[in-house]
Amino acid sequence: MTIKIEELKNLIKESIPDAEINIQDLAGDNNHYSATIKSKLFKGKSKIEQHKLVYSALKGKMGNELHALSLNTIEN
């Protein structure tokens, strides 16, 4: 089970419309990614809350279709 970069970006954009997203496919297997996401929505939130926002945008795919996503969230 894998997921494409574009699909990932679209999912994140749906929930976090102002997100500036940079995703790298770490292993070239559509399954291990690293993402840097910048958004105003992260303002005033803890890192845990910021990452949870992204996980919820991915609608349960994290840990399932998507094995590994290293996250770096930045307040914009």
Add this chain to the structure above:
Amino acid sequence: MNQNVKQKINEVIKDNQVCLFMKGTSDVPQCGFSMAVSNVLKHLEVNFKGINVLEDPELREGIKLYSDWPTIPQLYINGEFIGGCDIVKEMFEKGTLQKKLIENKIKYKENS
């Protein structure tokens, strides 16, 4: 979630100041992310309890519900969920993990 699993997690977290729910053991981690967090704690010479979720499928799913966090590893300090691999690594680099340990009166070694 299953109340027995919840109870089990509550007990482990209560009995151990620093708990790491991980895939594999600190000596033989089975996942790079688990290894990374384990290595941070080892580097700081923090005494921690590693719990191998691969030995217990109920715990593996239960811990995700417990913290509302979809991935493993998960680090807890004095019952507080601190984060997964990315957050712990970032905290270590910024020194906020060390600050957290001091606040919780947990001994660690400050390496260069």
